[in-house]
Amino acid sequence: MNTHGNTIKRAFSLVKLFWLGDRKWVAWGWLSLVLAMLVGINILNVQISYAERAVLTSLQEKESLEFWHNIIKYALTFVVGIPLVGLFGWVKGKLHMAWRDWLTRHLLAKYYDNDHFHKINSDPRVDNPDQRLQQDVSLVCDKVMTISLALIDSALAFCAFITILWLISPTLVGVAVCYAAFGTFIMLRFGKRLIGLNFEQEKLEADFRRNLMYNREHATSIASYRGADREHKGVSERFRLVLSNWNNVLSWQRNLTLFRVGYDYFIIVVPMVLTAPLFFSGAVDVGAVFQAGTSFGRVLGALSVFVGQFMLIAELAASAQRLASFNEILDRLHDRSCDPEEQCEIERGRDAADGVEVRDLTVLTPDRKRRLMEGISFRIESGDRLFISGPSGVGKSSLLKAVAGLWTQGRGRIDVPAAQDVLFLPQTPYMPLGNLRDQLTYPGRGEPPSDEELIELMRLVNLGEHVDRYGMDEVHPWADTLSLGEQQRIAFLRMLIVAPKLAILDEATSNLDAENEARLYDLVTARGITVVSVAHRPAVLKHHNRVLEIKQGGEWSFAAV
Ligand SMILES: Nc1ncnc2c1ncn2[C@@H]1O[C@H](COP(=O)(O)OP(=O)(O)OP(=O)(O)O)[C@@H](O)[C@H]1O
Ligand SMILES: [Mg+2]
Numbered sequence: 001m002n003t004h005g006n007t008i009k010r011a012f013s014l015v016k017l018f019w020l021g022d023r024k025w026v027a028w029g030w031l032s033l034v035l036a037m038l039v040g041i042n043i044l045n046v047q048i049s050y051a052e053r054a055v056l057t058s059l060q061e062k063e064s065l066e067f068w069h070n071i072i073k074y075a076l077t078f079v080v081g082i083p084l085v086g087l088f089g090w091v092k093g094k095l096h097m098a099w100r101d102w103l104t105r106h107l108l109a110k111y112y113d114n115d116h117f118h119k120i121n122s123d124p125r126v127d128n129p130d131q132r133l134q135q136d137v138s139l140v141c142d143k144v145m146t147i148s149l150a151l152i153d154s155a156l157a158f159c160a161f162i163t164i165l166w167l168i169s170p171t172l173v174g175v176a177v178c179y180a181a182f183g184t185f186i187m188l189r190f191g192k193r194l195i196g197l198n199f200e201q202e203k204l205e206a207d208f209r210r211n212l213m214y215n216r217e218h219a220t221s222i223a224s225y226r227g228a229d230r231e232h233k234g235v236s237e238r239f240r241l242v243l244s245n246w247n248n249v250l251s252w253q254r255n256l257t258l259f260r261v262g263y264d265y266f267i268i269v270v271p272m273v274l275t276a277p278l279f280f281s282g283a284v285d286v287g288a289v290f291q292a293g294t295s296f297g298r299v300l301g302a303l304s305v306f307v308g309q310f311m312l313i314a315e316l317a318a319s320a321q322r323l324a325s326f327n328e329i330l331d332r333l334h335d336r337s338c339d340p341e342e343q344c345e346i347e348r349g350r351d352a353a354d355g356v357e358v359r360d361l362t363v364l365t366p367d368r369k370r371r372l373m374e375g376i377s378f379r380i381e382s383g384d385r386l387f388i389s390g391p392s393g394v395g396k397s398s399l400l401k402a403v404a405g406l407w408t409q410g411r412g413r414i415d416v417p418a419a420q421d422v423l424f425l426p427q428t429p430y431m432p433l434g435n436l437r438d439q440l441t442y443p444g445r446g447e448p449p450s451d452e453e454l455i456e457l458m459r460l461v462n463l464g465e466h467v468d469r470y471g472m473d474e475v476h477p478w479a480d481t482l483s484l485g486e487q488q489r490i491a492f493l494r495m496l497i498v499a500p501k502l503a504i505l506d507e508a509t510s511n512l513d514a515e516n517e518a519r520l521y522d523l524v525t526a527r528g529i530t531v532v533s534v535a536h537r538p539a540v541l542k543h544h545n546r547v548l549e550i551k552q553g554g555e556w557s558f559a560a561v
Contacts, residue, residue, distance in 0.1 A: 007317050010324035015144055017327075018102050027102075030095040037091060038149065040084045042156040047077045049164065049294055053287030060286045092145065099141040107133060110330040115406060119333055119366065125325065128206045132326045136319040143316035147309050158302035161295040168284060168292045172274055176296055179270065180303030183263045190256040191310035197249045198311075199318040204245055208238040220480065256310075271296035344368075345408050352415035354382035354501040355530055356403060361412035363395065363402045368409050372398045373550065376412075378558040380546050382501070385521075385531040387541050387561075390550035396534040397506050399550075400424070403532060404504050416502055417530075420445065423500040425508035429491035431478035436470050439478055439490050441497060449497060457496065460523065461489040462516060485511035492520045496527065505533035514539060 019027055051074040058066040111117045111133070120126050165172045215222060215231050222231055275292045278284045284292075301308070351357065357379040363372045372395035380386045388396050401407040403414055404424040416422055432442050440457070441448045449457075451472050458467050463486065470476065479487070488511055495503055503524060509517040521543035524531060533544070541547065541561065550556045 007321055010328075011140070011144070011316070011320035014140065014320060014324050014327060017106060018099050018141075021102065021106070023098070023102050026098055027095070030091065030098060034088075034091050034095055034149065035152065037084055037088050038153055039156060041081075041088065042153070042160055044077060044081050044084060045157070045298070046160045046164070048074075048081075049161075049291050051077050052294070053285075053291040055287075056290050057285045057287035092149070096138075096142050096145055099145070100138050103137050103141060104133065107137065107327065107330070110327075114333075116330055116333045118406060119408075120326075120329060123329060123366070126329055127203075128210055129326065131206050131209075132322050136323040136326075139315065139319040140323055143312050143319070147312055147316065150305055150309050154302035154305040157298050161298040161302070164291065164295045165299055168288050168295070169275060169278060172271060172292060172296060173299075175270060175274060176299045177303065179267075180300050183300075183304055184306060186259055187256060187263075187304075187310065188306070190252060190259065191314070194249065194252050194256065194311065195314040195317060197245060197252060198314045199321075201242070201245050201249055202315075202318050202322075204238070204242045208235070208242050211235050211238050267297050267300050268293065344411075346402060346410045347413040348405060349413060349415045350418060352379065354417050354421075355380050355384060356386070356502065356532060357413075357415040358403070359413045359415075361399075361402065361414065362410045363398050363407065364409040365398070366407060366409055371410075373554055373556070376548075376550075376556055378546075378548055380530065380532070382530055383528045384546050385525065385544040386533070386546040386548060387544035388532065388534045388548045388550065389536075389538075389541075391552050392536075394550050394552060396550065400504050400506050400532065400534060417500075421501040422504065423495050423498055423502070424504045425488075425491050425495060425506065427488075427507040427510055428484065429487045429494075429508075431482070431487060431490075433475075435473050435475050436467070436478075437472045440493055442494055443498075445498060457493050461493060461519060463489055463493075483511070485513075485516070488512060489516065489520065492523070495529075496523060499527065500529060502530045502532070505531060505535075507535055508533065509540065510535065510537075518543070 018024075021027075051070065054070040055067065055074055058070050111120070111129070117129070120129060126132075162173060162176075165176065212235060215235065222228060271292045272289065275284065275289045279286060279289050306313075346361065346363070359377050361376045362374045364370065365372065376399070378386075388399065390396050398407060401424075402410065403416060404422060405414075405416075405419060406424065430442075432438055437448075437451065437454060440454050454472070455464070455467050458464055466482075466486070482490070488508055491508065509520060512520070517540065521540075525543070531544070533540070545561060546558070547561050548556065548558045
């Protein structure tokens, strides 16, 4: 119960975002229209039931004039009904669209704000953020709307048709309530199990898809290890789990459906059995028997609304939980709370002009479980080039991530230029989708250089041949077609175009020969960019004028060279 309560509370806080947000007037506008149409449809249904009754009675009594009069009235109700019923789905769809539009943009803004997408992707509590953003947002909006409208519709239908039923025979009302209570009780027992199974199904499907995506991303590495068999086995095992759970879902659905079909069939018979004696005794006409049948069905439909919506509620619960936790974690990234006694985030400032100052720095891993280094302090001035060396795994890349502001957990203070003046170059550069121009001008801050300037830069780093080969407009899977050294040279050009005050290079020239490497460092030095770099090859040291050596065990030393 507690977890159900929790799910409802979390789903509600998610729903509130849109309905009380900055576009609430659009939301309430569409909703008012949907509700007005719903009320209209219910009034129409009552009208239809009376028109139907009148037609049947005039037929039974062979009143031909009366019949034609009634059939025209019957047809006219349908004319009013066409736009009302026909447009209802469209108006509902527009509300769904407005909601999904707002919620997706709201979450995307938080996801891409302040590198949160980077932090959340290394958070084990959030699997498949892409699924949450694409599928769950749409599902939650759609299901909350569909279920709420079904509840409102049922309440309206219940009030209208219970009155009709009461007017024909109060016994029918009592039977309808008992019948609905019995059906609901049985179906909830089946349905409860289905909620858990559905939740599991979503998770297993997502794991299966994620494994395939992971293999696609790392296809070259897997092929080079001849690892296809192993991956095939792993993926097949995940698919086996999907099927096995799905089989359970199907079995429970089969039981639920069997019960439901029987339940629905008897809805037709029960009111006939109860009203036939009234008809035979002459208390009601044949139209009333028919009207009692449809009204009984509608009242039961309304009373069994929870059962009818059970599968939707189950799917909604799963999606709402996933989306709510995603949203909560994004919010927590915004205002991370921690023990006030303990500093939990590395303080950041801009006191070092265009250089870097690190004071008494402790760096923790993002999950805060491991301390990677402690008490590091150094300062470099604008235009200095710092070389960081140390054995593998000692925490060099982590220190660079902390300086770049990508890792924030720890203590101490780091002063660096403003975020837009800092550029981090990892060992494997990111090659965005697009043409050669897009590779060079990524991430596209400021005025882009002309093609002539870009070609000139390409020639500077021995990539002129590539311009001749691909031109500036051809789209390629660059990460797979360019060698790692070529990608590293492109990443350097990107840096020259962005012209940051501080460049952070994590083995950013590891795949280059000494001549190409020297050329890149010369270009950076000539532009006066402050550099902090990590490299394993000692030859790189000569391009730097400061060195920080980190030893195993956490000892460190800083010196000028
Ligand atoms: N996201 C993470 N979560 C937890 N631990 C991590 C994470 N990333 C790295 N580590 C751990 O932190 C330690 C330091 O890693 P780091 O990548 O900084 O080493 P490095 O000095 O750059 O090594 P190399 O020279 O091999 O690149 C390693 O033991 C690594 O396993
Ligand atoms: Mg490293």
